[in-house]
Amino acid sequence: MPTTSWHERAAALRIDARAFIDGERVDARSGARFDCLSPVDGRKLAEVARCDGLDVDAAVTSARAAFEDRRWAGKAPGERKKILVRFADLMLEHRDELALLETLDMGKPIRYSRSVDVQLAQNCIRWYGEAIDKVYDQVAPTAEDSLALITREPVGVVAAIIPWNYPMLMAAWKIGPALATGNSLVLKPSEKAPLSSLRLAELALEAGVPPGVFNVLPGFGQEAGRALGLHMDVDCIAFTGSTRTGKDIVQMAGQSNLKRAWTELGGKSANIVCADCPDLDAAVSAAIGSIYFNQGESCNAPSRLFVEASIKDAFLDKALTMIPDFAPGDPLDEATVMGAIVDPIQMKTVLGYIESGKADGARLLAGGKAARVESGGLYIEPTLFDGVDASMRIAREEIFGPVLSVLSFTELDEAVRQANATPYGLAAAVWTSDIGKAIRTSRELRAGTVHVNQYDNDDITVPFGGYKQSGNGRDKSLHAFDKYTELKTTWIQV
Ligand code: NAD
Numbered sequence: 001m002p003t004t005s006w007h008e009r010a011a012a013l014r015i016d017a018r019a020f021i022d023g024e025r026v027d028a029r030s031g032a033r034f035d036c037l038s039p040v041d042g043r044k045l046a047e048v049a050r051c052d053g054l055d056v057d058a059a060v061t062s063a064r065a066a067f068e069d070r071r072w073a074g075k076a077p078g079e080r081k082k083i084l085v086r087f088a089d090l091m092l093e094h095r096d097e098l099a100l101l102e103t104l105d106m107g108k109p110i111r112y113s114r115s116v117d118v119q120l121a122q123n124c125i126r127w128y129g130e131a132i133d134k135v136y137d138q139v140a141p142t143a144e145d146s147l148a149l150i151t152r153e154p155v156g157v158v159a160a161i162i163p164w165n166y167p168m169l170m171a172a173w174k175i176g177p178a179l180a181t182g183n184s185l186v187l188k189p190s191e192k193a194p195l196s197s198l199r200l201a202e203l204a205l206e207a208g209v210p211p212g213v214f215n216v217l218p219g220f221g222q223e224a225g226r227a228l229g230l231h232m233d234v235d236c237i238a239f240t241g242s243t244r245t246g247k248d249i250v251q252m253a254g255q256s257n258l259k260r261a262w263t264e265l266g267g268k269s270a271n272i273v274c275a276d277c278p279d280l281d282a283a284v285s286a287a288i289g290s291i292y293f294n295q296g297e298s299c300n301a302p303s304r305l306f307v308e309a310s311i312k313d314a315f316l317d318k319a320l321t322m323i324p325d326f327a328p329g330d331p332l333d334e335a336t337v338m339g340a341i342v343d344p345i346q347m348k349t350v351l352g353y354i355e356s357g358k359a360d361g362a363r364l365l366a367g368g369k370a371a372r373v374e375s376g377g378l379y380i381e382p383t384l385f386d387g388v389d390a391s392m393r394i395a396r397e398e399i400f401g402p403v404l405s406v407l408s409f410t411e412l413d414e415a416v417r418q419a420n421a422t423p424y425g426l427a428a429a430v431w432t433s434d435i436g437k438a439i440r441t442s443r444e445l446r447a448g449t450v451h452v453n454q455y456d457n458d459d460i461t462v463p464f465g466g467y468k469q470s471g472n473g474r475d476k477s478l479h480a481f482d483k484y485t486e487l488k489t490t491w492i493q494v
Helices: 003-012 053-068 077-093 095-106 110-134 167-180 195-207 221-230 243-255 280-296 309-326 344-359 412-420 435-444 478-484
Strands: 019-021 024-026 033-037 044-049 146-154 157-161 184-188 214-216 236-240 260-264 270-273 304-308 363-366 383-386 403-409 427-431 449-452 485-493
Touching: 003 095, 019 053, 019 195, 044 195, 053 157, 053 184, 053 214, 053 221, 077 095, 077 110, 077 167, 077 195, 095 110, 095 167, 095 195, 110 167, 157 167, 157 221, 167 184, 167 195, 167 236, 167 478, 184 221, 195 214, 221 243, 236 243, 236 478, 243 260, 270 280, 270 412, 280 309, 280 403, 304 309, 304 412, 309 363, 309 383, 309 403, 344 363, 344 403, 403 412, 412 435, 427 435, 435 449, 478 485
Parallel strands: 157 184, 157 236, 184 214, 236 260, 270 304, 270 427, 304 403, 383 403, 427 449
Antiparallel strands: 019 024, 019 214, 033 044, 146 485, 363 383
């Protein structure tokens, strides 16, 4: 597909950014809107409905009515399955449009929006749709004069609040299991990237998800987000975002109706490369590819690289030859592998971390500044710091940008201790030829996902979530059903 074609399609795109409540597009009750600007070139994409507490009330009322009359929960799992599979098919039919919305809205390269984001998101919806008529309830092993059934029921009205870095995929990770299990959903996308979620709601309706079952409220965290967190008629809140906001969400759940609060939060993942690493080229390629993928805006990005001192020079030589391949380019060009940073706030945050690394004495070996300024968009060079000390901010805090901090070690125990010495526990990796060492290290790493001799393997079949302050829930896999269902025991006298 020639580049001009994506630019032409972008220019021709008509974007409806009104909210989606009870099966209809509506303006915010207050009439308020906010501008959605593209980080690709600074162009205004749409005026988005700025939902607040009034809209939250309307959406929750609609979701509650849909849940109570069982227009969705009451359908046989096989019926819900057909509709969710049709929804996934429609996502594929509209693949280019969804990919374009995602790229324009948050800046990621079109090649990945198309082949990763839409692909994984539709697969997620399809997988949960196909799973739901294959899950059985249980009979407990009780005494002979009774029968105890253990059944799963939908929790009711689910509010999902999601971030901007994988807008469609994070939406799908909530929509798939929440709808498959029969809940009604009110989804609040990030104010920084709301467009794909709104389009998904229309496609779900077209596929047969009844009105009221899936509502989308664009808006700000302090307005629509807070109103959802505090709402007395929301049964469960499924949150993905920063650890700071996650703490607010849990507090709001406690202050209101003790709604179930699930959190999927930030990370500062450690990637440990030992001298007996089986394939140094693969280790370099994974370390570099994973930190710069999605402009470094990935919760599980391996942003702390621990390399055993004896191989560090060889490792860095190879890394520095690869980094130019990740130079930021036009996200609408299919050759581009690194796109734009989501907005000026995030741009300033990342550049601020780069300055702090320099000020703290880390050695800047690549990148370090804004790029493609003439485009009117927001771009940062792939950046690498060597000589990073564990006490520096760039080694402790989540940067959420294309910045790699390299630390070296001589004792693996010390590297593991440092790897664990953050409040986060989302992902980690160890590279070694010694299987015993790999397993021991994996056991010692306090993280929800540990990779051995690779990074970023991904499949909908495995759970994803964090230890410690990286959150308390698991998205993906059949384990996600636990978030959206209540267990009921029914005793029957025989
Ligand atoms: P954020 O916490 O600023 O915002 C996330 C969402 O919460 C947005 O929709 C926002 O509007 C809303 N929000 C903000 N303040 C709120 C409040 N007081 N009450 C209710 N809602 C509120 O995070 P972000 O910048 O959008 O996303 C980046 C973060 O998300 C990073 O920390 C990243 O690691 C994390 N993340 C985690 C995962 C995971 O699965 N663990 C996946 C993707 C991103």
